[in-house]
Amino acid sequence: MKLLIVDDSLVIRNKISRSLLSRFAKVERAENGRQALESAKKELPDLVTMDLTMPEMGGVECIRHMVTIAPKAAILVVSALSDKHTAITALKYGANGFLCKPFTESDLQSAIEQVLKVAGQR
């Protein structure tokens, strides 16, 4: 399986990568939505972790395009934006789950299991 990590924070990209490296054959990283779409066109990821507040292109706009570029990808939003409205908006545009920052490795693993289940990839 292929993973695409989208987050403008290097430390968060590293943290997600370390937590999930053993589970995925290939891990790609993107710093913003625009880079994420370029990567998704080439790699067709199975799972995408998506930050929302990013420069150049934010997560909500990226999700809207991502679902047409990589329709089989499960999308887990990993964001500090903790209100229900944000979570519902992300889900409406095609995300499969939502994890609020800060998160532990265990939180991330559980959320990944859940979105893969929801997206029917297990």
Place this chain on the structure above:
Amino acid sequence: MKDLQHITTFLDGVSRYFAHVSKDRKSLELGTPYLVRNHEQLGLDLTGAIAISGKTKGFVFFSSSRALLKYLLLSLGESEFSDQYMSDIVGEVANTISGNVRKTLGPEFHISTPKVISGHLDNDSLKPERLSYVLPLKWRGNTAQLIVSLDSIDARE
């Protein structure tokens, strides 16, 4: 009362963040918040600045000593402490604490991506006509501040 709600929300956010990264609540010492006019020089070694827009306008800053940021990076599994990593983590803390308050303050509390400032805060961010609440803290003995500088903050409250 509105400001009191804001400050309490931010205090809760800071406590939650550091409890989360250190797995305990004892390593964080919260000081007493105080109000300042923006004439004073504010800002420790590095500051993550988040611009707030929507119904409320202003800035939220997480300003930190490099020592605290080094411990934060260690707790997140990093072993590199270059300026790139220090800037990244100070911005991420500011982003996380600001983003988390939307659970209480609602989706009209819009946050920007972080800008990182070295040393004292500049006048572009810390406008002289605004007041700011400074929430001093120590984590594992190292100093940081959360500075909340919003249009709604009123010295009469």
